[in-house]
Amino acid sequence: MRKAYSNKAVIASLVLPGIFMFVFAILAPICLSIYYGFTNFSGIGSFEMVGLANYKELFHDEAFWVSLRNSFFLAVGFICIQHPLAIVTAAVLDRLGRRAEGFFRCVYFLPNVISVAVIAYLWKFIYNPSFGLLNNIIKAFGGAGEVNWLGSGSAIWSVLVVLIWHGFGWGMLIYYTGIKNIDPTLYEAAAIDGATDRVMFFRITLPQMKPVIQVNVTLAIISALKQMETVYLLTNGGPGNETQFMANYLYKQAFSSFRYGYGNAISVVFIVVCILATQILNRVFREKKEVGA
Amino acid sequence: MKTAAIKSIKTEKAAEPKLNKKKKDFSPANIVMWVMLVALAVIQIFPLV
Numbered sequence: 001m002r003k004a005y006s007n008k009a010v011i012a013s014l015v016l017p018g019i020f021m022f023v024f025a026i027l028a029p030i031c032l033s034i035y036y037g038f039t040n041f042s043g044i045g046s047f048e049m050v051g052l053a054n055y056k057e058l059f060h061d062e063a064f065w066v067s068l069r070n071s072f073f074l075a076v077g078f079i080c081i082q083h084p085l086a087i088v089t090a091a092v093l094d095r096l097g098r099r100a101e102g103f104f105r106c107v108y109f110l111p112n113v114i115s116v117a118v119i120a121y122l123w124k125f126i127y128n129p130s131f132g133l134l135n136n137i138i139k140a141f142g143g144a145g146e147v148n149w150l151g152s153g154s155a156i157w158s159v160l161v162v163l164i165w166h167g168f169g170w171g172m173l174i175y176y177t178g179i180k181n182i183d184p185t186l187y188e189a190a191a192i193d194g195a196t197d198r199v200m201f202f203r204i205t206l207p208q209m210k211p212v213i214q215v216n217v218t219l220a221i222i223s224a225l226k227q228m229e230t231v232y233l234l235t236n237g238g239p240g241n242e243t244q245f246m247a248n249y250l251y252k253q254a255f256s257s258f259r260y261g262y263g264n265a266i267s268v269v270f271i272v273v274c275i276l277a278t279q280i281l282n283r284v285f286r287e288k289k290e291v292g293a
Numbered sequence: 294m295k296t297a298a299i300k301s302i303k304t305e306k307a308a309e310p311k312l313n314k315k316k317k318d319f320s321p322a323n324i325v326m327w328v329m330l331v332a333l334a335v336i337q338i339f340p341l342v
Contacts, residue, residue, distance in 0.1 A: 089333060092330060104330055104333075107334045108337050110341065114341070123340065197322075
């Protein structure tokens with residue numbers, strides 16, 4: 001076996017399929033994107049090289065900055081609302097008995113099982129100003145019930161609620177498995193020392209969960225930046241560009257406005273933003289690790 | 294002697310489940326915890342119903 005692994009032909013046969021897939025499915029599209037970002041390609045027919053014109057236009061494009069701001073707003077929403085709630089819920093679930101634990105785990109994860117398209121249309125009905133569920137609930141409690149949830153000013157919050165609601169189960173499940181992997185003897189030792197539940201959560205659960213939190217927060221930020229399907233089906237960036245997100249704006253420019261070159265320039269900036277965000281997060285967590293060590 | 298010993302073991306065993314039975318916790322923290330869990334469950338499931 002050892003001999004086989006030292007054979008270069010065997011090594012190449014094992015590594016090459018992976019490299020081939022990476023080059024043709026990831027690297028080549030990225031290189032093509034960078035190339036098309038310097039052209040005025042519409043998606044059909046001939047095109048010309050325009051240099052940095054797309055990027056210059058991008059930096060003066062108000063809709064692009066709105067979409068970038070909304071993506072970061074969503075990321076902040078995920079980090080400040082969804083994830084603290086998910087960690088606390090996972091910690092509480094861990095303390096419950098078998099039946100209740102299984103039941104709540106199932107219920108919380110349920111929205112994740114349903115297709116994004118169904119979720120988007122479902123919430124479109126819930127938010128409907130004339131016959132929507134939310135307005136009917138307000139009416140039942142004596143209110144006017146004439147709120148335009150997807151109108152100007154409130155649309156971004158409504159989208160945020162849907163996305164937090166939809167992603168909550170997934171985040172909670174990752175934290176839950178992280179908590180389940182913590183050595184129970186730590187809790188036992190703390191209990192003998194007279195530690196309360198709160199102390200155990202802050203002194204054992206959270207420090208032990210640091211790698212899980214790092215992965216989950218990174219995933220949340222990337223998911224916020226590449227948010228597309230729900231927004232596309234729920235508001236399509238409207239009213240105006242109020243709920244425009246980077247991935248949706250990219251799609252709109254490339255395939256609806258037939259500005260494929262411009263769309264590719266957005267995608268290049270999008271990749272750079274994703275890499276920067278991941279690097280910043282890695283640095284934040286690394287610094288904390290060094291301080292904690 | 295033997296029967297007395299067996300009897301004492303039996304009574305001990307009979308008493309065991311009662312000792313192990315968890316008392317229901319009605320402390321405010323526990324109530325808040327359950328309210329939070331149920332509220333979250335309602336929020337998660339209500340739009341789907």
